[in-house]
Amino acid sequence: MAQDGVKKLRWYNLALMGFIMVWGFGNVVNNYANQGLTVIVSWILIIGLYFVPYVLMVGEMGSTFKDGKAGVSTWIRSTTGPLLAYFAGWTYWAVHVPYLAQKPQAALVALGWGIFQDGKFIKAFSPMTLQLMTLAIFLFFLWVASRGITSLKRIGTVAGLSMLVMSFLYVILMIAAPAIRGAAVATTDLSYHTFIPNFDFTYFTTISMLVFAVGGAEKISPYVNNTNNPTKEFPRGMIIVAVLVALSALLGSVAMGMMFDANNIPKDLKMNGQYYAFQMLGQYYGVGNFLLILYAIASALGQLSALVFSIDAPLKVLLAEGDSKYIPAILTKTNKYDAPINGYKLTAILVGIMIIIPALGIGDMNSLYNWLLDLNSIVMPLRYLWVFVAYMALRRLVGKFNSEYKFIQNSRLAITIGLWCFLFTAFACIMGMFPKGVQLYTSQWYFQLSLNLLTPFVLLGLGFILPSIAKWNNRKDTKTISN
Template identity: 65%
Template sequence: MESNNKKLGWSNLALMAFVSVWGFGNVVNGFASQGMKVVVSWILMFSLYFVPYALMVGEMGSTFKDSKGGVSSWIKTTSGAKLAFLAGWTYWVVHVPYLAQKPQGVLIALGWAVNQNGSMVKNMNPMILQSMCLVIFLLFLWISSKGVNSIKRIGTIAGTSMFVMSILYVILAIAAPAITTAHTYHIDFSMKSLMPDFNFDYLTTLAILVFAVGGCEKISPYVNNMKNPSKDFPKGMIALAVMVAVTALLGSFAMGMMFDPNNIPKDLMMNGAYYSFQKLGQYYGLGNFFLIIYAIANTLAQISALAFSIDAPIKVLLADVDNRFIPKSLTKINENGTPVNGYKLTAVLVGTLIIVPALGIGDMTSLFNWLLRLNAVVMPLRYLWVFFAYMALKKAAEGKFQATYQFTKNKTFGFLAGLWCFGFTAFACIMGMFPKGVKTYSSEWYFQITLNVLTPIILLGLGLILPMIAKKTNKETENTAA
């Protein structure tokens, strides 16, 4: 029997989940999208969406404690191999917009580290910059194909440093008016100032918040390493929600003290984190000290995330795939254990998404904001499979699946909770397709919304086409071999 000192307590789980789910960029993006009205939005998001989402993940992890494929395994057990392949495909293909933006993040962080301002990227011609991004992406695609892992280890250290600095920022920014002579903006705590309008424009920003709080299914395997899963897992998830909520709310207040909520800079999503640390250094008489440390750490973290996100998702997709759904040519492995043809497919999809937008989006700030919002539309599509699996679990026959922890024993309530989260996620993704920050019905507006609609359709549609290609090509390969 495993000793207690090898078991996780609820506080250990909450801290692990907090580091993996939350980041300072989420605070910046939320504030840039909604200003101080994001405070009420965060409260609603955590209470009505994030807490049930996290508790459902706990039940799924407890029910399928021996599965190694995460969501794909949950779908395979509850709904069959074909849907499991589509879930696995979704989990991989949603990383394409993410990979298309990471080289931008590398150049932006590097520019701030060297020049201590955002001019290097902000004033650059979008086509020139995106061409540089393509070169960076192809370079790291080649590095990843060689099985080089040192960059990823450096990124772990850098990522941890950024996490610590993010917490430090919230503390020092909130404390600045009391212990320094810094000029800060007055925050209006009236309901009129904090309550969202719930109009069409507001609804288009929900995808950014869903994108921020998603991904806690990564911690699902740990539910079975807990001392008392039925009691400690919900404690850990509620503690996680409280920590994230407190960080989001205090971070939003800190941003509201530094930036005028009624006059938010257009490039705040792109440069907001750097502006924040630059101002923090000025408050405490340290110049650009905080900014330089953050920019260096973020450069290394962005590089690591790029290398890791090229390599890991495609390997997860192909590791345990049913050969009825994937052409054998895609599973070809080189001497370094790299799926070379899978890498080539990644290069084509990401390269296209790097270059094509630069043809119709006029400036770098708009291009960055658009690609970030596209990520907020596409990345949450993978969460749909979590809720689909949970609904399938609750619909299963009584006694078919056993769990040490359950979000709810009531099947009807559980199914409806899964349906609510599924519907809300889908709604947020659809509303996120409508462009923000550009003139409505202008040529750029039409260009952006066309890309926003076509990108997820094409990426997910490939997952429907591949089984048909596999059926034909795999049979031809077998006939040739015979």
């Protein structure tokens, strides 16, 4: 009975939690900026062929390894061993470095809109000046995180829910605006070519943003064994998540097409599109900038909360089940607030470099913002690769682990689907490395391409250094003890 009492989440609870964890309005805006209304077909393909199997694989692994503390690292450790578990944890931490470099920048954009109600604030500064401001914000919130302050995370939860509600409100009000308020539809060409992608090289350079948008489902896994009748209700909840994501993506893209001409997309839509959307929506409904200000405040708080959380959580995932053979003891040192202070220092160094270096070669703020966002779409999905590695390894170990829920009973088919998701993710990341929105073979194109290539290799390559340091330290400690 106690067990039944614990398993109290129903499929609809799980669906809402999963949707909040995975989705955001920015996903709609960023991918519309990349593809226009052709993104509708892209959403259908990515959700059906990638997102649905992804979340159901996560459900199976969460059910199998319900007691693990470190998520994907636990899955890898249990199925392959501690060395790959270390690299999985390192990847999860390392890919957050560009994310941490981008969050303060996004918060400044939101604050600019909230205070001045236009996008001119961020453009008033040179890239280097803006990046120095970004660095100052990052270092301040790094200090906040090091003090164990968690109240901002709770504020961020409220802000995130507010943004989610406003995102749905935007879709509903925008789709209704032509009928209710007589708003003109911006995209007037509704021919075949407006909706069907041209599957060429340029198109494939944008799919990493789609993968980035639907990733992160592994955050849902701890809840699978708290679900009532998980064999039936967990997959049902995950299917509802996929349906909600599909509806939000498709209707959101339609709403964007009604507001912004798909054949003449503003160049700064990635940076300012969310705020343009709520500003124009307020004008349609006669409330001025009220909706814009609400959304900008919620966005700023959400960005800063995500910054604090992402400074702390990935590092703790790396260290939670870290093997002393691979992670130097000095990195695990904590301060009186139980924060891994030396890990924070390493984070500060890498993020600081990530903030400053791009400003040396990217000449304007819009290009810098777009590049850093695109870089995140290249780097962040690399952590999803370990999800699929863990899943394939799990299904090869037939009979070794018990799970209350299985995505697919046939192990060979399950491994094939896991391999498909792995290869597709890798392909998307590689194609995403080619710069977008920059004239081919110019100095800026080569600069961005170089950074796109170097960043993941350097960040992941650093992971090979720590085991050597740990080995040297352990050998030194052994000699000290023996003497």
